[in-house]
Amino acid sequence: MSPDPVREEPVLSVRDLSVSFRSGERTVHAVDHVSYDLKRGEVLAVVGESGCGKSVTSMAVMGLLPPTATITGSVRLGGRELAGAPDKELQKVRGNDIAMIFQEPMTSLNPVLTIGRQIGEVLRRHQGLNRKQAREKSVELLTLVGIPAPRQRIEEYPHQLSGGMRQRVMIAIAVACDPAVLIADEPTTALDVTVQAGILEVLQSLRERLGTAIVLITHDLGVVADSADRVLVMYAGRAVEQAPVDELFAAPRHPYTRGLLGAVLKPGAHAGGTKRRLPEIPGLVPSLTEQPDACTFAPRCTLADEQCTTRRPGFRAVELTAGADARHKAACWHANTMTKEVVR
Amino acid sequence: MTTAVRVPRTSRMSVGGAKLRALRRNRLALTGGVIAAVFVIVALCAPLIAPYDPAQPDFNNALAGPGWAHWLGTDDLGRDQLSRVVFGARASMQVGVLAVLLAFLVGVPLGLAAGYYGKLTDGAVSRLTDTMLAFPFLVLAVGLAAILGPSLTNATIAIGISQIPAVIRITRAETLRLKHADYVAAAVANGGGDGTVLFGHILPNATSALIVQATVGVPAAIIGEALLSFLGLGVQPPDASLGVMLASAQSFLAPAPWMAVFPGLAIVAATLAFNLLGDGLRDVLDPRGATR
Amino acid sequence: MTDPVLELGELTRHFGPVRAVDGVSITVGRGEVVGLVGESGSGKSTVGRCAVRLDEPTGGTVRINGTDVTRMSRRALRPLRKDFHLVFQDPSSSLDPRMTIGQIIAEPIKLHGLAKGDAVRARVEELLGQVGLRPEHADRHPHELSGGQRQRISIARALSVDPDLLVADEPTSALDVSVQASVLNLLADLQRDRGFGCLFITHDLAAVEFLADRIAVMYLGQIVEQAPTAELFADPKHPYTQALLSAAPVPDPVTQRTRERIVLNGELPSPLDPPAGCRFHTRCPLAVDRCRTEVPELRTLDGGRQVSCHLVAEDGTAPDASSPVHAN
Numbered sequence: 001m002s003p004d005p006v007r008e009e010p011v012l013s014v015r016d017l018s019v020s021f022r023s024g025e026r027t028v029h030a031v032d033h034v035s036y037d038l039k040r041g042e043v044l045a046v047v048g049e050s051g052c053g054k055s056v057t058s059m060a061v062m063g064l065l066p067p068t069a070t071i072t073g074s075v076r077l078g079g080r081e082l083a084g085a086p087d088k089e090l091q092k093v094r095g096n097d098i099a100m101i102f103q104e105p106m107t108s109l110n111p112v113l114t115i116g117r118q119i120g121e122v123l124r125r126h127q128g129l130n131r132k133q134a135r136e137k138s139v140e141l142l143t144l145v146g147i148p149a150p151r152q153r154i155e156e157y158p159h160q161l162s163g164g165m166r167q168r169v170m171i172a173i174a175v176a177c178d179p180a181v182l183i184a185d186e187p188t189t190a191l192d193v194t195v196q197a198g199i200l201e202v203l204q205s206l207r208e209r210l211g212t213a214i215v216l217i218t219h220d221l222g223v224v225a226d227s228a229d230r231v232l233v234m235y236a237g238r239a240v241e242q243a244p245v246d247e248l249f250a251a252p253r254h255p256y257t258r259g260l261l262g263a264v265l266k267p268g269a270h271a272g273g274t275k276r277r278l279p280e281i282p283g284l285v286p287s288l289t290e291q292p293d294a295c296t297f298a299p300r301c302t303l304a305d306e307q308c309t310t311r312r313p314g315f316r317a318v319e320l321t322a323g324a325d326a327r328h329k330a331a332c333w334h335a336n337t338m339t340k341e342v343v344r
Numbered sequence: 345m346t347t348a349v350r351v352p353r354t355s356r357m358s359v360g361g362a363k364l365r366a367l368r369r370n371r372l373a374l375t376g377g378v379i380a381a382v383f384v385i386v387a388l389c390a391p392l393i394a395p396y397d398p399a400q401p402d403f404n405n406a407l408a409g410p411g412w413a414h415w416l417g418t419d420d421l422g423r424d425q426l427s428r429v430v431f432g433a434r435a436s437m438q439v440g441v442l443a444v445l446l447a448f449l450v451g452v453p454l455g456l457a458a459g460y461y462g463k464l465t466d467g468a469v470s471r472l473t474d475t476m477l478a479f480p481f482l483v484l485a486v487g488l489a490a491i492l493g494p495s496l497t498n499a500t501i502a503i504g505i506s507q508i509p510a511v512i513r514i515t516r517a518e519t520l521r522l523k524h525a526d527y528v529a530a531a532v533a534n535g536g537g538d539g540t541v542l543f544g545h546i547l548p549n550a551t552s553a554l555i556v557q558a559t560v561g562v563p564a565a566i567i568g569e570a571l572l573s574f575l576g577l578g579v580q581p582p583d584a585s586l587g588v589m590l591a592s593a594q595s596f597l598a599p600a601p602w603m604a605v606f607p608g609l610a611i612v613a614a615t616l617a618f619n620l621l622g623d624g625l626r627d628v629l630d631p632r633g634a635t636r
Numbered sequence: 637m638t639d640p641v642l643e644l645g646e647l648t649r650h651f652g653p654v655r656a657v658d659g660v661s662i663t664v665g666r667g668e669v670v671g672l673v674g675e676s677g678s679g680k681s682t683v684g685r686c687a688v689r690l691d692e693p694t695g696g697t698v699r700i701n702g703t704d705v706t707r708m709s710r711r712a713l714r715p716l717r718k719d720f721h722l723v724f725q726d727p728s729s730s731l732d733p734r735m736t737i738g739q740i741i742a743e744p745i746k747l748h749g750l751a752k753g754d755a756v757r758a759r760v761e762e763l764l765g766q767v768g769l770r771p772e773h774a775d776r777h778p779h780e781l782s783g784g785q786r787q788r789i790s791i792a793r794a795l796s797v798d799p800d801l802l803v804a805d806e807p808t809s810a811l812d813v814s815v816q817a818s819v820l821n822l823l824a825d826l827q828r829d830r831g832f833g834c835l836f837i838t839h840d841l842a843a844v845e846f847l848a849d850r851i852a853v854m855y856l857g858q859i860v861e862q863a864p865t866a867e868l869f870a871d872p873k874h875p876y877t878q879a880l881l882s883a884a885p886v887p888d889p890v891t892q893r894t895r896e897r898i899v900l901n902g903e904l905p906s907p908l909d910p911p912a913g914c915r916f917h918t919r920c921p922l923a924v925d926r927c928r929t930e931v932p933e934l935r936t937l938d939g940g941r942q943v944s945c946h947l948v949a950e951d952g953t954a955p956d957a958s959s960p961v962h963a964n
């Protein structure tokens with residue numbers, strides 16, 4: 001299902017991205033040395049629980065963080081460096097080459113402007129289309145995201161649409177200029193499952209028809225299994241594991257990933273009144289006020305030993321034979337020796 | 345948009361401490377708070393601070409300018425201006441606090457009832473509020489003075505009554521907002537009656553808004569007192585009041601401008617201080633304000 | 637059901653012209669967990685609030701432990717409230733931010749006079765222990781705890797009165813995956829130990845499968861299907877149930893790739909003006925003329941499960957919504 005894994009240049013390349021926020025006397029290290037690559041037409045799911053830094057990472061990539069954030073590292077989009085680029089340049093890039101959709105479509109749409117006006121505005125600003133051309137293109141885009149009767153819909157206001165339709169409009173606006181990368185931050189979390197199914201299908205069709213590369217930020221492992229080619233698991237601001245989706249679910253190599261996969265409910269697993277207990281991950285997510293030279297998952301990990309609490313594990317290939325561009329990586333001292341047996 | 349920054353869950357910082365710190369960072373609010381505190385202390389300790397008897401005339405020193413003996417000068421009867429400002433501030437604060445207290449004692453229960461019970465109760469309270477708003481403050485004060493005689497107490501009552509509608513409104517609005525909170529529903533599910541819900545949950549959570557309302561009410565009352573005393577409807581001479589002082593200064597603006605300047609400055613400083621403090625508290629206490 | 641703790645009979649709740657709940661009958665037996673599943677706008681939360689009389693039903697009956705509480709005054713109902721309690725969806729809004737955890741859990745104990753003086757604190761600490769927290773948590777405020785811990789407090793408060801009925805309204809929806817697991821485990825353990833009846837309201841099919849003995853599926857204010865959990869998952873009869881089950885992605889990429897998704901037409905109709913006939917017909921891939929005009933009854937099939945669909949045969953043979961014969 002993923003495009004041919006040829007050695008093509010990544011469209012988005014994030015290297016050692018770190019983000020910290022100062023608030024008063026405290027500093028919160030929200031993201032700590034995260035790296036990933038994204039190829040054309042690929043869907044990378046970024047998974048983790050609240051506070052793991054998955055949203056902040058994407059906001060940093062988009063250059064949308066407030067001035068209180070300190071960002072280090074590199075974000076290259078199609079060979080252009082975005083980290084530290086002036087705001088004016090980022091404005092040209094945002095919406096044109098990289099776009100983002102959010103969890104709550106209502107707050108991202110202007111309630112007093114028609115749908116057509118809002119899509120048209122983007123087209124006229126970035127692509128210099130005239131009013132008529134913009135209108136035609138808007139209808140085309142609404143058709144692309146599966147909105148029925150688009151010619152009527154462009155005359156309507158956001159409140160006249162359902163949540164699912166609004167999210168489709170947001171997607172239409174985001175892909176209006178045919179961006180190379182679309183960041184979707186929990187795009188279906190606020191929606192019902194029957195509506196979610198439709199949105200996920202729209203995202204799939206975008207990558208198939210337009211070759212859009214998608215960063216899908218989610219906490220829902222069902223959505224990951226449904227839509228992702230590759231998965232990046234984050235914990236407490238760090239990337240802990242990255243792998244092709246099948247491999248990640250079949251043979252996770254980080255204890256946190258294992259815990260997460262074990263804790264998630266699987267339909268059909270409990271039928272017949274056999275109420276097994278669900279595996280839990282003991283303990284709490286650590287505070288982000290420091291990023292110690294140790295594994296931050298160690299206090300909750302059953303495999304933790306002295307090495308884990310004194311040295312930070314690198315984000316390395318899980319197979320010793322694999323090279324630097326390995327497809328399966330984990331930040332765990334025990335990743336290489338961990339059995340392949342799966343916790344479920 | 346999703347929240348980009350999350351405070352770590354293990355934070356042990358108390359809400360109160362954080363708010364105090366935030367208030368301290370707000371320079372204007374801090375200045376207001378300090379000046380307001382000075383006024384309160386001056387009002388409480390007026391007899392200890394005032395160098396002279398504020399009502400004792402000294403005709404040999406009438407209309408003396410500011411100097412070593414009388415820092416703020418004397419008035420047409422030779423009374424010490426500093427002492428009169430200090431006692432005037434005492435009267436102002438007394439009215440400020442008591443009028444607001446009166447407004448709260450009447451307004452808070454009515455606002456709670458209107459917001460919580462709705463329907464007929466709300467209708468009745470709303471009509472009452474409208475009626476009170478339709479009655480101009482001065483007409484009320486003049487009427488009260490005409491019936492009961494002009495005095496500080498009656499001025500306080502008039503000012504207090506004039507502030508009741510605002511207190512009802514803010515209490516009612518807070519109650520309406522809070523009565524749909526899940527924890528209020530939980531209190532009902534706990535088996536709590538109206539008393540538990542209103543005084544155990546809604547009122548404590550409305551205090552932030554009410555404190556802000558109080559800091560807005562005090563300066564309004566101070567100005568109200570000055571106005572009524574200026575018109576002869578409040579504090580009666582020879583007792584000192586900032587309003588009375590301004591009234592007697594009218595005839596001496598050219599020869600003794602300090603008679604008007606210092607009480608005027610005191611009024612401005614007091615109202616400004618409380619308003620700044622109120623604005624600061626609003627920013628700090630109101631969660632909706634914080635996200636703006 | 638010999639000894640039901642909750643009986644809802646033809647419950648309706650209309651908000652003006654909005655028919656949020658329209659004739660819902662559910663029975664929860666002692667020690668039974670009944671799942672109430674539906675999407676937003678189905679009216680499932682309103683059913684829950686009516687069941688514990690936090691909302692006033694406009695019609696039908698609510699019986700708790702056999703007592704009709706539908707029209708009982710709030711005052712008369714207060715002493716009965718020790719028999720039932722609820723857990724809310726959002727643990728950050730269901731705990732009074734100004735109170736300590738100890739005060740929050742102690743409130744129902746004190747209101748019902750279940751303990752006095754020092755015994756209150758002892759009871760609070762016992763309850764904290766039962767939900768997996770430590771005694772010193774009693775002196776903290778809600779904002780000092782994590783979302784999962786807060787939901788445990790909410791559960792402890794609900795269980796402080798030792799209720800016969802617990803209504804849990806989306807208790808895990810606001811929580812992270814790993815925290816969801818621990819809260820579900822806790823609810824399952826407590827339910828087994830204490831034997832209270834539970835109405836578990838959720839949109840999360842996997843959670844309801846884990847916890848519930850029986851499941852009722854709601855669509856637009858009405859129950860469309862009701863069956864024992866295993867039967868419902870193995871053999872969903874109603875086309876809506878089939879669509880719902882097929883839409884929820886399975887957290888396993890290999891399985892998920894082979895699954896067929898039933899995509900529903902159109903949008904959820906407005907409860908202001910629900911469709912004539914079967915309420916689901918506007919989105920049903922199988923709808924025939926009869927569905928557009930005739931309201932289907934909630935029929936009881938052999939074996940006790942219920943379904944309201946014209947296309948389900950008398951012997952329980954159900955149509956397959958994933959392969960519609962009639963193009964729509």
